[in-house]
Amino acid sequence: MSTAYNRNMFMGKDNFMKTVYTCFCTDVIHEGHLNILRRAKELGSVVVGILSDQAMIRFNRFPTVSFEERMRIVEEIELVDRVVVQDSVMYDSIIEELRPDYVIHGDNWKEGPMKAIRDNVEGLLSAYGGQVVDVPYTDNETVRHIDNQIREKLSMPEYRRKRLKQIISIRGLAKAIEVHNGLTGLIAEKTIVANKDQLDQFDAMWISSLCDSVAKGKPDIELVDMTSRFRTVNDVMEVTTKPIIFDGDTGGLAEHFVYNVRSLERMGVSAVIIEDKIGLKKNSLFGTEVEQTQDDIKHFCAKLKAGKKAQLTDDFMIIARVESLILEKGKEDALKRARAYVEAGADGIMIHSRKKTPDEILSFCDAFRKTDTHTPIVVVPTSFDSITEEELASHGVNVVIYANQLTRSAFPAMEQTAKDILKNHRAKEADERLMPIKDIISLIDEL
Ligand code: SPV
Numbered sequence: 488m489s490t491a492y493n494r495n496m497f498m499g500k501d502n503f504m505k506t507v508y509t510c511f512c513t514d515v516i517h518e519g520h521l522n523i524l525r526r527a528k529e530l531g532s533v534v535v536g537i538l539s540d541q542a543m544i545r546f547n548r549f550p551t552v553s554f555e556e557r558m559r560i561v562e563e564i565e566l567v568d569r570v571v572v573q574d575s576v577m578y579d580s581i582i583e584e585l586r587p588d589y590v591i592h593g594d595n596w597k598e599g600p601m602k603a604i605r606d607n608v609e610g611l612l613s614a615y616g617g618q619v620v621d622v623p624y625t626d627n628e629t630v631r632h633i634d635n636q637i638r639e640k641l642s643m644p645e646y647r648r649k650r651l652k653q654i655i656s657i658r659g660l661a662k663a664i665e666v667h668n669g670l671t672g673l674i675a676e677k678t679i680v681a682n683k684d685q686l687d688q689f690d691a692m693w694i695s696s697l698c699d700s701v702a703k704g705k706p707d708i709e710l711v712d713m714t715s716r717f718r719t720v721n722d723v724m725e726v727t728t729k730p731i732i733f734d735g736d737t738g739g740l741a742e743h744f745v746y747n748v749r750s751l752e753r754m755g756v757s758a759v760i761i762e763d764k765i766g767l768k769k770n771s772l773f774g775t776e777v778e779q780t781q782d783d784i785k786h787f788c789a790k791l792k793a794g795k796k797a798q799l800t801d802d803f804m805i806i807a808r809v810e811s812l813i814l815e816k817g818k819e820d821a822l823k824r825a826r827a828y829v830e831a832g833a834d835g836i837m838i839h840s841r842k843k844t845p846d847e848i849l850s851f852c853d854a855f856r857k858t859d860t861h862t863p864i865v866v867v868p869t870s871f872d873s874i875t876e877e878e879l880a881s882h883g884v885n886v887v888i889y890a891n892q893l894t895r896s897a898f899p900a901m902e903q904t905a906k907d908i909l910k911n912h913r914a915k916e917a918d919e920r921l922m923p924i925k926d927i928i929s930l931i932d933e934l
């Protein structure tokens with residue numbers, strides 16, 4: 488905990504002022520924050536907690552200014568008596584430490600996922616007679632404009648591109664979900680849930696070759712061309728701010744791959760993953776049931792090297808996907824290849840398996856981590872779906888991709904609705920389980 492300074496903690500000679508605590512997780516101080524601080528000042532001595540990067544990334548927007556800068560801008564506000572660090576979204580340790588008489592917040596935390604935080608605070612304060620103070624949320628044009636500006640900044644290529652590396656380095660583990668259009672992008676961007684004692688959201692988005700192809704009614708065999716795939720990326724980027732991992736299939740010819748690296752980098756994509764297969768690529772989940780050919784190490788390394796040479800920024804990642812387990816070539820082959828790909832310049836290794844249990848993936852990760860402690864490992868737990876992110880992280884995994892679950896959940900729901908309408912010759916029966924139009928529209932932001 489760091490205490491920046493301490494103003495006016497005493498009211499008079501013997502009277503301690505009441506302590507009023509609020510937590511800020513913002514890059515910009517606007518009228519809404521000042522309203523909270525003014526009300527706080529009426530109640531006592533004002534202590535402001537600045538949410539750490541770690542905690543902010545977990546449930547809020549990615550900070551666009553450094554933690555030190557966020558501390559500084561609050562320290563400079565006259566109404567503030569003391570600035571401290573809050574390390575977690577939930578208030579347990581900060582309340583234990585400060586035992587404030589009041590915790591004050593905008594009343595927007597009475598609803599939605601933030602309600603879990605309010606409940607947490609209320610429970611903690613009630614144990615010793617503290618009180619929650621809700622200040623009416625300031626919703627005006629200036630505040631909305633500032634909010635839009637921060638979001639726009641986060642969506643710009645130079646801010647978005649580097650964010651995957653930042654998340655991996657700050658949090659150790661990033662979780663990505665598949666998106667294939669603006670709407671699925673919005674789901675990835677906005678879904679936040681309250682889980683026991685934390686809030687959670689996705690860190691990144693995966694532009695899957697499988698789901699991008701399926702959305703177009705096409706097979707996953709590199710048939711949907713790069714122009715079309717990039718249009719999907721653009722559609723997603725227009726309405727989101729989170730970092731993007733692009734499924735680059737085999738990467739194609741090295742001579743073509745270098746152009747695609749430049750394009751992806753220019754757009755603000757954070758990473759491309761290319762798999763070590765050659766010829767007619769089929770989806771990995773078919774494994775050895777279909778004919779698939781693994782590239783030879785030297786040839787694939789040359790493609791990785793060419794990509795790294797073409798890359799212009801330090802932010803972008805080229806991740807090599809090892810298909811040895813999919814093609815039943817064994818762990819030793821996978822390890823040999825992974826090490827060679829890292830040597831050739833790969834910024835990360837994706838290891839894939841279609842086994843029902845995670846054993847072979849975990850065994851690979853443990854062996855790889857014995858000789859390489861830092862190269863990020865990416866996994867796609869589609870078939871070994873019972874393993875948790877925490878367990879994967881404990882074996883050295885840094886990126887978990889939920890590669891097709893949104894598509895697989897949408898398809899049966901849409902098919903059922905089509906069947907119900909056909910059966911009943913009207914929409915009423917289907918309508919009862921559908922999302923109201925108003926709710927779906929409210930997902931979409933207006934500028
Ligand atoms: C994709 O989502 O397109 C992938 C992952 O490449 S998998 O389908 O599991 O091969």
Ligand code: MG
Nearest residue numbers: 695696697734
């Ligand atoms: Mg794919």
